[in-house]
Amino acid sequence: MNLRRILAVTKRVFRDIKNDKRTIGLMLIAPIFAMFVFGLAFSGNVEDIHVIVVNHDQGFQTPNGENISFSDKILSNLNNETLDIEYMDDEDKAIRKIEDGNVYAVIIFPENFTRNAYLGVEKFSPSFMRNSTVDSLPQAQIMIKDDESITTIKNSIIGAVQEAITETMKDEGIKFPVKVTQDAIYAKDADFIDSFVPGIMAFVVFLLATLLTLLAFVGERISGTLDRLMATPLQESEIVLGYALAFGTIGMIQAAFLLTVAVLVFNIMILGNVLLAFFVVALLAVVSQALGILLSSLAKREGQVIQFIPFIILPAFLLSGVFWPIEAIPRWLRPFSYMVPPTYAVDACRAIMLKGWGVSKIWPNIIALVIFAIFFLMVAVWSLKKGKD
Known part of the structure; x- marks a missing residue:
């Protein structure tokens, strides 16, 4: 083992990082962002x-x-x-x-x-x-x-x-x-796990759908597969909607696995229509994959994808009501919770499973997710067209 060769490799890595200003920026911003969000979220008591x-x-x-x-x-x-x-x-x-x-x-x-x-x-x-x-x-x-x-x-x-x-x-x-x-x-006699599972189900689907789409698109950009797809008669909207259908289906499968484990292992409370909860989760998966396509346009290589994780995970983890209520977040930060798509999916799934609510009562959450989905899908299509041009 030669120390000089080890140091040469180290020097090359730092040289590559030095030439990638975006990586340097994310390396500095991500930990500050993480500390900022965690500090604010954990500093508040349940209020209002x-x-x-x-x-x-x-x-x-x-x-x-x-x-x-x-x-x-x-x-x-x-x-x-x-x-x-x-x-x-x-x-x-x-x-x-x-x-x-x-x-x-x-x-x-x-x-x-x-x-x-x-x-x-x-x-x-x-x-x-x-x-x-x-x-x-x-x-x-x-x-x-x-x-x-x-x-x-x-x-x-x-x-x-x-x-x-x-x-x-x-x-x-x-x-x-x-x-x-x-x-x-x-939710009479509900335990913490009963309110936890609907939230974690939405959170996991959001996280996986976003990251899988982000990794897939970046990988296809690097390998040239996306360029070959764009050269076919396929329209940008067809590519995006194809991904939306795929990841919506994957989201429902993931939700089914999570719910099966929750019922068989933890015996959680389910009072409402499970299919309606699956639909909400699938809608969140569509939103998530569109977000993944958008973020993929900002990543030039797969290594940069990892640097986006704090900006995807932390807001959903801390602001969407998955682990503790929005009322525990400082007042001035709460409006940002409603800018995070999982907030609406968590609220809807919890209402369906623990309150037995149907579409007539959760429709505002569904409308919010639909608006997010339409907006992200449109911008995702636009980003593909821009990349093609």
Whole structure:
């Protein structure tokens, strides 16, 4: 082994990199971009969870004539950064907002909440207890009707309510028994894996379809196969749509494998039409392959393809709601989530599989994916024509 020859090889590699300004730029930008996105995504807490409060509590007059309302005190201690609170009087109307996907939860205080809480206070007048026993006292209860399809959000809502109760007890200097109960409107008894699988299914298809198309097109450009295809009577649109059909089919096959493993191994929850979920994933695959064709026009060789991976993986990984909700992303960064196609596929697949929704409720996500697909396909066709010219 000759050190001089080793150093000669090293020198040649650096010389090639020096002559490729695009590679140098990507080498410097990619790690900064990765650190920037990861730092922002992990720096935020779950915030702005839209919930509705329905307060039926009428307060209570204590034996000494004082009017109190524990529900108002608890509501004043709710974290307004975690919860985006809307107040309503109509409980049924509030629940319909959950069913329509407009809010995550309805927090309900029953009519005698303060009275029942006061009766359960550890230190109150013995005369008030003369005809009662502790066991016979009614219990104060807060009911939370919620959408449990995203476990992180469900836990954040419960945590915010429990924290407000604890803070109220601390402020009042007393303890009163309050039971917080949940009634799931969607995804009852769902585990983290149930909300995770729809997201990872969309993410994997997006990643593989984009990278496979990118590698295939760059490989065909280098080998001259693409030039030979362009020399045939095939139109640019026919080439792009042919790839779209192929990778749409591959996306459905990948989704089928992932879903089969999820059902057989992890026993995940599926409430809706699986074929509709496959269609959404196939539509995402079409979007992804068109994106891959676009990116291929920026890569001169296969080695440069690898440098695009951070710009493909990280936004989809961190901004699309695959692993944690969009509400956990800093407010100013959230609009960028809706510029990432997997965001719509993840939301749609989760709604289909955990809520049992059909086309009538997920159509906005489908329309968004169709718009992405049309736009990327048109620009992909244009990029091929430009390359031909």
